[in-house]
Amino acid sequence: MSSISALRAQLRPGTKVVITTHFNPDSDAIGSSLAWQNYLLQLGLEVRVVVPSAVAANLQWMDGADQILNFEDTVHKIAIESLLQDAEFVFCLDFSGLQRLHGLSHRVTIAPGKKVVIDHHLNPEDFADYYYHRTTAASTCELIYDLIQEWGDDEKINLEMGACLYSGIMTDTGSFRHPNTTAHVHEVVARLIQKGVNTNAIHRRIFDSAHIDRLRFLGHVLANRMEYLPEYHLTLMWITEEDQKQFNSQAGDTEGIVNYGLQIAGSIWSILLIQRPDGIKLSFRSIEPFAVNEFASQYFEGGGHKNASGGRFSPSSLDGAKEKLQEVLPLYLSEINRVKNL
């Protein structure tokens, strides 16, 4: 493993580079990837962004998003394989476990180029040659900003990049209200605003660009797919495959729904179960100081941040996942009671 500072000198004009990010890429994943691409293009490198699954509609305004290659698209897939074969560097942004690439994981693993991880998730895997990794960073976009500053290239952060970076910082901090929102986060954002980034327009593009189906879907989940378990201070939500069909649910439409569970007085955590063809996807959110990443990794093959984690349960049975929860929740009762009294 080498120091990231040694990397700057190797990023010479003409160097072929691939940037990739996690499955179901969110605003931090796409924002950091496109901002980093913009920066490397300014240094004269040949850069493509490739993703394991589709970019959500509310992120497609970002500069460069129309050029992103999606591994789930059969035409793109072939291009991605040859790009990975030729790349001298593969930048892995906003993830540090290869399984988060899903179908793309094997291709990246066998890619001959040097791997560079830029990420803020806990427990990074040891697969890369360079790491710029800090769990205290609220977002990968914040790390991209910091790294460009460390390399003395502030003037290269242009408006397009600034908009991408702001998007990831805004969403990964829950619009600046999650406990990860440090003074540094606000300092970075203040600098982006000074550079002319229109934060209000970005907020509207990301959050106020829903199709009416999406709002009806949300209404359905809140009205019919939510339960509050007072003894566990837990809000439980679930979405069936049928629900997703009925409301014509698109990539990204389930994003953020889990957070509603924390709005109930007394709730210290919230779990959303989403039925997918290959299993149940779980999202966990909690309030400080209750940690959900350990729960996610211990019982649901997952992990993540202290207050925001993911997991999975197979087979694709919602009842099965709920039964598993009923089994393991009592084991957490003492921790729940400890935290609720703080």
Ligand SMILES: [Mn+2]
């Ligand atoms: Mn992130």
